[in-house]
Amino acid sequence: MALDLLDRKLLFVTGKGGVGKTTVAAGLALLSADRGQRTLVCEVDAKGGLAGFFEATHTGFQPVELQPNLFAMSMDTEESLKEYLSLQLKLPLVARIGPLARTFDFVANAAPGVKEILTVGKLAWEVVERHYDLVVVDAVASGHIVGQLAAPKGINDLVSVGLVRNQTAWMLEVLEDPARTGVVIVAAPEEMPVNETIELAQRLRAETDVDLAAVIVNRVLPELFGRGEEELFDTLRTPERAAALGEAVDGDVGPILDAAELAVTLRRTRAAHLQTLRAGLTDVDLLYLPEVFARSTGLRFTRQVAEALDEELG
Amino acid sequence: MASKEKAAKDKKGKAKVGADAGAVDGDPEEIRTLQQLLAAKEIVISCGSGGVGKTTTAAALAAMAAAHHGGKVLVLTVDPARRLANALGLERFGNTETRVGTEAFTAAGVEPRGELWAAMLDTKQSWDELIVRHAPDARTRDAILSNSIYANISGRFVQSHDYIAMERLYEIHSSGRYDLIVVDTPPTRNAIDFLDAPERMAEFFSSRLLRWLTAPAKNRVLSLASKPFYRVADGILGSQFLEDIAEFFGLFQTLGPGFVERAEAVTRTLSDRRTTFLVVSTLEAAPVREAEYFIRELEARGLHLGAVVLNKVLPAYLRRTATTGVARRLVGDADRAAAAVADGVGDPAAVAAVLREVGESFLNYQVIATREQEQRAELARTPDVVATVPYFDSDIADVTGLLRLGEAIWR
Numbered sequence: 001m002a003l004d005l006l007d008r009k010l011l012f013v014t015g016k017g018g019v020g021k022t023t024v025a026a027g028l029a030l031l032s033a034d035r036g037q038r039t040l041v042c043e044v045d046a047k048g049g050l051a052g053f054f055e056a057t058h059t060g061f062q063p064v065e066l067q068p069n070l071f072a073m074s075m076d077t078e079e080s081l082k083e084y085l086s087l088q089l090k091l092p093l094v095a096r097i098g099p100l101a102r103t104f105d106f107v108a109n110a111a112p113g114v115k116e117i118l119t120v121g122k123l124a125w126e127v128v129e130r131h132y133d134l135v136v137v138d139a140v141a142s143g144h145i146v147g148q149l150a151a152p153k154g155i156n157d158l159v160s161v162g163l164v165r166n167q168t169a170w171m172l173e174v175l176e177d178p179a180r181t182g183v184v185i186v187a188a189p190e191e192m193p194v195n196e197t198i199e200l201a202q203r204l205r206a207e208t209d210v211d212l213a214a215v216i217v218n219r220v221l222p223e224l225f226g227r228g229e230e231e232l233f234d235t236l237r238t239p240e241r242a243a244a245l246g247e248a249v250d251g252d253v254g255p256i257l258d259a260a261e262l263a264v265t266l267r268r269t270r271a272a273h274l275q276t277l278r279a280g281l282t283d284v285d286l287l288y289l290p291e292v293f294a295r296s297t298g299l300r301f302t303r304q305v306a307e308a309l310d311e312e313l314g
Numbered sequence: 315m316a317s318k319e320k321a322a323k324d325k326k327g328k329a330k331v332g333a334d335a336g337a338v339d340g341d342p343e344e345i346r347t348l349q350q351l352l353a354a355k356e357i358v359i360s361c362g363s364g365g366v367g368k369t370t371t372a373a374a375l376a377a378m379a380a381a382h383h384g385g386k387v388l389v390l391t392v393d394p395a396r397r398l399a400n401a402l403g404l405e406r407f408g409n410t411e412t413r414v415g416t417e418a419f420t421a422a423g424v425e426p427r428g429e430l431w432a433a434m435l436d437t438k439q440s441w442d443e444l445i446v447r448h449a450p451d452a453r454t455r456d457a458i459l460s461n462s463i464y465a466n467i468s469g470r471f472v473q474s475h476d477y478i479a480m481e482r483l484y485e486i487h488s489s490g491r492y493d494l495i496v497v498d499t500p501p502t503r504n505a506i507d508f509l510d511a512p513e514r515m516a517e518f519f520s521s522r523l524l525r526w527l528t529a530p531a532k533n534r535v536l537s538l539a540s541k542p543f544y545r546v547a548d549g550i551l552g553s554q555f556l557e558d559i560a561e562f563f564g565l566f567q568t569l570g571p572g573f574v575e576r577a578e579a580v581t582r583t584l585s586d587r588r589t590t591f592l593v594v595s596t597l598e599a600a601p602v603r604e605a606e607y608f609i610r611e612l613e614a615r616g617l618h619l620g621a622v623v624l625n626k627v628l629p630a631y632l633r634r635t636a637t638t639g640v641a642r643r644l645v646g647d648a649d650r651a652a653a654a655v656a657d658g659v660g661d662p663a664a665v666a667a668v669l670r671e672v673g674e675s676f677l678n679y680q681v682i683a684t685r686e687q688e689q690r691a692e693l694a695r696t697p698d699v700v701a702t703v704p705y706f707d708s709d710i711a712d713v714t715g716l717l718r719l720g721e722a723i724w725r
Contacts, residue, residue: 016364016365017363017364017365017366018363018364018365018366018596018598018600018601019365022600047600047603047604048603049599049600049603052599141364143393188365190709191395191397191709191711192365192395193365195395195396224671224672224675225668225671228664229664229667229668229671232659232660232664232665232668233668233672235658235659235660236655236659236665236668241655241659244654244655245644245651245654245655245669246640247654248647248650248651248653248654248655249640249643249644249647249651250640250643251636251637251639251640251643252636252637252640253640253644254631255631255632255634255637255676256637256640256641256644256672256673256676257672258629258631259631259632259672259675259676259679260671260672260675260676262628262629262679262705263675263679266705269708269709291682293678293679293681293682294681294685295681295684295685296685296688297598297599297685
């Protein structure tokens with residue numbers, strides 16, 4: 001790879017819903033921490049899924065240390081605003097915004113880009129201040145990420161003065177520096193995620209100046225059979241041979257043979273989608289994350305993901 | 315104003331169709347299948363987290379209802395896969411309702427009793443139509459439509475996407491054009507937003523913020539000194555931008571009464587007993603957690619949870635504990651087992667290698683199947699109808715595929 005993913009300072013991990021964004025973000029963060037980097041992993045879409053990957057009880061706006069070098073937080077635009085106001089405006093009345101939160105919500109919604117700025121700004125701030133060696137963002141889904149990353153630029157066109165405007169320059173400097181910031185798209189070998197990945201790669205280049213660092217394909221199934229083995233397996237599928245096998249191992253092998261067929265089918269359909277993905281992407285690093293056959297999705301699972309990423313990144 | 319009674323069509327589309335229709339009047343005691351549920355309802359809303367197959371499930375059920383129950387069925391989708399959209403004859407943009415040709419059903423070997431229609435949700439266009447409908451006069455209408463902030467806001471304001479989805483549903487339902495509408499919901503950031511959207515819209519129109527924003531500038535300036543919040547807003551956004559927003563909302567406010575009335579009507583439609591919700595999920599941790607959350611929220615709002623649909627579920631035979639031992643022996647004794655069948659198959663060593671791979675693969679998949687089962691147990695409260703969709707070996711991209719999926723969950 002031209003530039004190792006983990007050498008950057010800020011990684012936005014995005015992808016279509018259900019592809020395993022949080023899995024990859026958690027795995028990258030754990031790997032980074034294991035390699036001795038002080039790492040922050042931030043969940044933006046506050047569904048509270050990130051904590052489970054580290055078997056932590058809860059993550060909030062204030063980072064919690066999960067293990068040496070590894071910190072986790074959840075984005076909260078309101079908290080981000082308060083922090084920002086107290087840092088920038090030295091406003092003593094920040095505490096009194098609380099009751100007006102819902103009203104502020106409307107202003108933030110009405111003023112395009114404000115929430116995005118508060119999100120991206122907080123993350124870029126952590127980078128500028130060098131609080132961490134790497135900030136990994138479990139970002140919004142592919143449908144929203146361009147809007148979020150383009151917000152600092154977009155706000156310049158809408159807001160002529162004011163604090164927000166003054167803030168965008170340094171944010172863009174961080175976001176548009178490929179040595180510091182990169183986007184990671186997580187894809188799954190299925191029709192919709194593949195299409196969305198290809199579209200998003202194009203949109204990122206057309207609408208932002210943020211570098212697309214890598215595409216990581218999640219849940220790639222192993223090839224079950226080597227050369228010639230599938231034909232051999234097919235000849236085993238006669239009732240007589242299945243019965244003989246069953247006798248030899250003292251049980252019904254039917255489900256086992258069915259499962260092998262299922263595995264081959266799943267792998268085959270996914271392989272076709274992978275080809276589409278490869279054909280649709282140009283000059284992007286493509287990494288493969290194998291299916292993790294783990295009992296649960298806790299810390300052990302995350303560790304396996306980190307190990308697989310470690311191997312892929314070399 | 316509640317939605318129009320469509321007594322005329324009740325007898326036609328909703329009455330017992332053949333001997334196979336289940337509940338007739340939607341008596342909840344009798345609903346045990348999706349077939350019965352869809353026969354008893356007029357609006358079905360499919361929700362769940364992203365990537366779980368909401369769209370496909372909605373389209374499959376609509377196709378089944380059109381095929382077997384008759385009447386006019388509309389599937390309103392948000393973001394279908396391109397091939398499925400093509401199969402349904404949907405353009406990428408625009409709100410046009412399109413009829414899916416009978417030949418698509420005939421190709422699947424089905425003579426449909428009714429009609430299947432499909433439409434996409436074009437957020438921007440829907441907003442424009444709404445403004446046109448509610449603007450008090452042509453000048454206000456044009457001023458809003460050409461307002462630069464409107465362009466931005468129609469894409470984002472107060473979860474405008476969710477609001478417009480519900481608004482459009484209400485509009486189509488009250489038109490009485492369809493016997494059944496199956497709605498696919500947007501993959502919202504906060505899955506429940508779209509249920510609150512109409513209410514939030516109504517709330518916004520009566521909020522202090524709007525009053526302040528649309529007050530004459532002089533009063534706004536006066537209040538700046540006394541209202542810390544406004545000082546903050548001013549400091550963050552700059553006064554010129556606040557002016558722009560104020561101007562826009564000033565225009566927007568003229569739409570108020572119509573909007574609020576509609577929002578309330580939409581909310582009523584959602585809680586009407588003719589509306590039901592499907593929660594769609596796969597058996598993975600995150601979607602299941604979302605599904606749980608959804609079920610709780612529906613309950614808290616007194617909305618009708620009709621069914622849970624579980625997609626991409628691995629087959630049950632993978633969970634057989636008796637097979638675990640067999641697979642282990644197959645791996646451990648591969649050479650001996652291979653000797654028993656190698657005759658006429660191939661080199662015993664090669665056969666043994668295949669048997670080992672096959673045994674190990676089974677054990678791997680069993681881990682995932684067991685993990686799925688544990689997730690299923692997590693779904694504490696489930697409705698009477700829980701449908702399970704197996705893994706299909708190909709993507710569903712046409713009516714044939716939709717009907718095949720539908721068959722798997724229909725009865």
